[in-house]
Amino acid sequence: KRHVAIKLLPPELSFRRDVRSRFLREAETAAQLSHPNIVPIYSVDEVGNLVFFVMACIDGDNLATLVQKRGPLPIESVRRWLLEVSDALAYAHARGVVHRDIKPDNILLDGIDGRALVTDFGIARAASSDSGDTARLTATGMAIGTPTYMSPEQASGDRDLDARSDLYSLGIVAYQMLCGEPPFVGGTTPALLVKHLAEPPVPIAQRRPDVPPDLAAIVMRLLEKNPEHRFQQATGLSQALKTGVVPPVPGGSTSGSIPLGAAPQGTSPVTFNGAPIGGMPMPNHGSSGYQPPAYSPRTLTTAPAGFGMGGTGNTVAPAPGYPPSYGASNDDSYLPTAEDIARWEAPKVVKFRKQLVPYLFVNAAFVFLSIFGDSSFGGVTTIWSVFMAWNYAKLWSDGYDWKDVLRQPKHRLFGEVIEDLTNSVIATFSSRKREELRAQ
Numbered sequence: 001k002r003h004v005a006i007k008l009l010p011p012e013l014s015f016r017r018d019v020r021s022r023f024l025r026e027a028e029t030a031a032q033l034s035h036p037n038i039v040p041i042y043s044v045d046e047v048g049n050l051v052f053f054v055m056a057c058i059d060g061d062n063l064a065t066l067v068q069k070r071g072p073l074p075i076e077s078v079r080r081w082l083l084e085v086s087d088a089l090a091y092a093h094a095r096g097v098v099h100r101d102i103k104p105d106n107i108l109l110d111g112i113d114g115r116a117l118v119t120d121f122g123i124a125r126a127a128s129s130d131s132g133d134t135a136r137l138t139a140t141g142m143a144i145g146t147p148t149y150m151s152p153e154q155a156s157g158d159r160d161l162d163a164r165s166d167l168y169s170l171g172i173v174a175y176q177m178l179c180g181e182p183p184f185v186g187g188t189t190p191a192l193l194v195k196h197l198a199e200p201p202v203p204i205a206q207r208r209p210d211v212p213p214d215l216a217a218i219v220m221r222l223l224e225k226n227p228e229h230r231f232q233q234a235t236g237l238s239q240a241l242k243t244g245v246v247p248p249v250p251g252g253s254t255s256g257s258i259p260l261g262a263a264p265q266g267t268s269p270v271t272f273n274g275a276p277i278g279g280m281p282m283p284n285h286g287s288s289g290y291q292p293p294a295y296s297p298r299t300l301t302t303a304p305a306g307f308g309m310g311g312t313g314n315t316v317a318p319a320p321g322y323p324p325s326y327g328a329s330n331d332d333s334y335l336p337t338a339e340d341i342a343r344w345e346a347p348k349v350v351k352f353r354k355q356l357v358p359y360l361f362v363n364a365a366f367v368f369l370s371i372f373g374d375s376s377f378g379g380v381t382t383i384w385s386v387f388m389a390w391n392y393a394k395l396w397s398d399g400y401d402w403k404d405v406l407r408q409p410k411h412r413l414f415g416e417v418i419e420d421l422t423n424s425v426i427a428t429f430s431s432r433k434r435e436e437l438r439a440q
Contacts, residue, residue, distance in 0.1 A: 063177065
């Protein structure tokens with residue numbers, strides 16, 4: 001007899017035939033992978049409405065638990081596990097399987113010989129779409145990646161991910177093993193994704209000076225924003241780990257040695273209509289063809305968390321349009337950070353802001369009518385005020401405040417502000433206007 005682990009497709013998804021069949025197909029593909037550093041899958045099946053696969057039960061911790069317990073890990077252990085995961089990815093990529101959700105939770109450590117084993121191959125793929133209906137599937141609450149470990153192209157909603165996306169995620173894991181925490185930490189999912197897209201990581205040499213230069217260079221290469229500047233295959237990563245020789249970046253390095261907040265040679269500040277945003281440099285990718293798209297936290301729609309296959313995190317569906325600089329400060333030199341913008345433009349803050357505008361305008365009209373007319377709207381105003389107070393209390397409990405709600409882009413024309421306010425009031429009473437605003 002052998003000990004096994006059983007993983008289930010969440011019941012709220014298993015009733016859908018398309019999701020169920022895709023899960024079975026991807027799990028069957030993953031079951032064909034046979035490698036010393038990949039957790040084997042023994043069988044894939046469905047019984048009634050339960051869809052599941054049976055895999056080997058590994059007696060040991062995962063990397064997430066180990067880093068949480070010990071913090072930065074020994075350098076030789078990091079090099080060994082990084083090489084083992086790289087070999088596993090090279091094997092899977094050669095067979096057309098991209099993991100899409102490399103993270104410490106999905107890297108198990110055998111309690112007997114200490115080797116690293118990658119699990120959950122194909123599961124993130126099963127949560128995405130082969131037929132272009134990713135947005136619809138995401139709306140059901142399936143996580144197709146974990147924001148802390150997403151590559152820039154994955155964070156931007158690109159469905160055509162390849163081996164280089166897995167290598168970026170592995171770079172985040174390696175950075176966390178060496179430094180004790182990931183290179184990008186944010187309070188919200190939109191803040192994290194903005195950092196993946198535009199913010200360079202702090203060089204490992206600054207965080208942990210005892211890391212050998214070759215290992216630090218390898219990890220920083222994995223964290224390049226431009227996929228063309230990373231290792232193109234996991235085999236190249238494995239070779240660099242074995243020899244300590246890191247090939248030069250095609251066209252020059254963009255993020256491997258850039259201090260946080262700097263704008264070195266080959267980069268330019270992130271701008272919107274010529275205005276820099278938060279002092280963050282955006283790599284100049286030359287003629288490689290890849291440009292990290294600009295996305296606004298206003299349009300980063302957070303899906304319910306948890307695909308239920310191990311690990312946490314939300315999936316987001318971004319849309320174009322990075323916002324200009326914001327601020328209520330009189331200091332024109334102030335430039336908000338990516339996290340500031342993500343807070344001000346978080347979906348729940350934007351929603352409350354849209355509720356607040358008609359509340360203020362309509363109640364002002366009620367006061368005017370009460371003073372100069374015979375009508376009294378005290379009951380309506382009281383009920384509406386209680387409703388708004390309750391919504392603000394929920395917003396405050398999530399860590400937001402009035403400063404986040406009242407932020408407006410600088411240099412907006414007064415007429416533009418009035419137009420937005422008028423549209424919000426009209427939309428309160430007109431379904432047609434609401435549809436027009438949604439379309440915009």
